[in-house]
Amino acid sequence: MHSVTVNINGKECNAREGSTILMACKELGIDVPTLCYHPDLSIAGNCRVCVVEVEGWKTLVPACVTPITPNMVVRTDSTKVRKTRKLLVELILANHHNNCPECERNGNCELQDLAERYNIRFNRFQTDEKPESSVQVSSAIMRDNSKCIMCTRCVRTCEELQSVAVIKSVGRSSEIHIGTFDDKGLGDVACTQCGQCINHCPTGALYEKDETVPVWAALEDPEKIVIVQTAPAVRVGLEEALGLPIDHHTGKMAAALRRLGFNRVLDTDFSADLTIIEEGHELLFRLKDALVEKKEVPLPMITSCSPGWIKFIEHKHNDLLDNLSTCKSPQQMFGAIAKTYLCDKEGFDPAKIVSVSVMPCTAKKFEKDRPEMNDSGFKDVDYVITTRELARMIKEAGIDFDHLPVEKFDRFMGDSTGAAVIFGATGGVMEAALRTAYEIATGEEIPFKGLNVLPVRGFKGIKEASVLLPDEMAEGWEFLAGVTLKVAVAHGLANADKLLKAVKAGEAEYHFIEIMACPGGCLGGGGQPIPTDMEKRMERMRAIYAEDESLPLRKSHENPEIQLLYAEYLKEPLGHKSHHLLHTKYTKRDRF
């Protein structure tokens, strides 16, 4: 696209031909308000608040849609533009249940911002009663259409990023609303509960099912022993959610959790390392079965950490369920180990344990309620709160996060390695698994500079890598000598869908695939701070790899507490106890 001269607000400037007026204005630092626009999504052009004046046009034009042409004369600041935008915001507000102080998104709402910006003190078009709240509940996602402004960002997210497409515009004119087929609840359709719709909603029409109330109650109950785990991606999002400058201090997060009253502050990173041990061995044994025993083994093996992804494959590609690793997700491994091993070590009564999980994810709320997740003899994980919910608890408790000391996680399930931290980014599980599996099979470190498996990093939708195994292998793994291990990584369910279709069509052959439901992996999860866009995802990803590099241990099998767990309790990877506590099975679900 070459540069052309345009005139915006009376000033000659250069813009790229064919880019939209909105993009050109952004690049030139000219502010144009938006609501239905989101950089992750296709252009809808339906809210109209970005309208601008273009010379020669009878009507105003939406800046998000209209391409720049040479010598275009644009006004973004005329009275006509300002008055029209203000009126449009009034129209939206007149049909919006604006109970701002009681809203999930109070203080972080794009509509509220516009109302403030356009100085709306009195709505001239409030000609009828405001819509009443109408909350639809599912395991993780709540929808209140009385706050919906019909921007269709959720619809486009569900379809374009996730290829789930269970929500659509239904009805027309003033009856229009976002709904599902036959207006069934989100829990009764093929929704994956990934929560990306929440992250892309400009208002409070979508939010997670709050579990802070029972967590507060548990914390205040002296009979209970409340333990908490925090996922890798939470530590790179929490400060954002608190509205604080970002220095990604995991130690402050641990301190805050302790001050909230959790009896043990532990780490999902610990169980991420555990997952790698189990899953790495599972992969090696599947390869052994295939190559040595010549058995029909489901390959490629596919990761199972992301519960949105699991629900997706159970609905849409359930002929491939045997390809899934049988490993539980780190959250659920943690839950099962906490109510068994940890209780043994600490002398806790597992019946008194309340296991709380802090996740960048909404689908984890669904996952913890799966009926099979009670191998400890109790419900393995009791409550799941998102990064956003934890931030709300910290604020409510009046904790001055910025000035907290740096503290450590508690013992037995608090140690982790850099391999666990990178679980939070797309490609991280793959990289962590390769670091460990390669070393088990060869006895050598993986031959990537600084252990950084760069081909599986970054934001490309589908990434591929191959690792040539050497001729000299460790004892027992000689059959892998000279084998090229082929792997792929996909993030965002639309990419996952594409990758699986290619695998089914025989267009691509891999041994191992990592899939994360959310764009960017967990760092871009549905429970992460809003807004989440490419800029934020990149920042969080940088933080994750920086933390990995800064840690003394960067391979899961070097985690001393993991070594202790195996020595004292599990005995061996894929052993009897592991099978009982750490592995699971999957369920076929309806396609629609």
Next chain:
Amino acid sequence: MEKKVLLAENQPEFGAGLEKALNMTPADVVYEVRDSGMKGRGGAGFPTGVKWNLAGAASSDVKYVICNADEGEPGTFKDRLLIEKYSERLIEGMAMGGYAIGGSCGIIYLRAEYPYLIPVLERARQNFLDRGLLGKNIRGSGFDFDIEIRPGAGAYVCGEETSLIESLEGKRGEPRNKPPYPVNSGYLDKPTIVNNVETFCAVPHIILNGSEWYTDLGVGDCTGTKLFSVSGDVERPGVYELPMGAPLKDLLELAGAEDIQAVQVGGASGATVPASGINRTLSFKDLPPGGSVIVFDSTINMVDVLENFMDFFVHESCGQCTPCREGNLRLMHAAQDIINGDLCCKACMAPYFELAEAMKISSKCGLGQTSANCFVDIVNNFVELSDECHCGEYRCEGGDE
């Protein structure tokens, strides 16, 4: 007075125009239509020849010719008459459009309420097939063309060409963002022309008689003739064909309108003219004539009419864009408030005029851009607003700038 071309007693043989066109180059057909100055007969008035030229220039091996027979504007029934009596002329015009732009697929998007016209169109198609005027290699010219008849699903907005295309693709009938325009990327993302029934029916006459002949039919700088569906308080409701640019008065005389309070030209989204305006002309420059002309006599309360139309738009907006979805609802409430005496003064009304203007300039498609016309016209011409406010509402006390 009446000038019958499309509705003439003695019509050229069906197919004659197509046969003549096949002996011309496609570009010459486009130029002839362009030179005729014909503007789209659906109401928006885009020059047909320009549209065809753009679609002709678009490069693609597949192009579509779509006839918009989704005649849904309240008070319009001229296309129904054309299909009933001249469906072969329509098919002929479409085939000529296909030849002109280099497309061989025609689709008639027929209003859901006209299912009884499907057999009529099917028969016309069969006649043309039988005579070798449709199908493969028409009259040895190497040009293939056939049509398909597709009923709509009853949405007014699908008269808007991009909504119509969405509907044809099996999606919700919602207008698309433009650009791209259908001439470049329309049905199934292929270059597409969408024209009204009357537009296609006029094309064979233009080709047979020449663009100059067509131009001369109109009054002043208007070209051709136009069909009007006249209804309401008239002696002789029906379809009339007049030169484009004729005074409204002529049409009203033909239809026998005696007691005139108001005339709505161009349907609910058109202009509402008080009796004093009957000397205005039926032309794209003055009163854009979509086809519907509704006469209201002095017994009618025009605010009731307004409420009825706003109710129609509230029902028919697709709901996609803010100004149309929310604006029509608020204008309907305003009409109800006028009826109830709750909107009493100019200050009370001011926000609604501002709303009407915002809808006109910021809605996504023609529906929202024109649905406030009747509100503005009727309130301006038929509602008395006092200078002083009696309601004491905050909004009348300078609640806003």
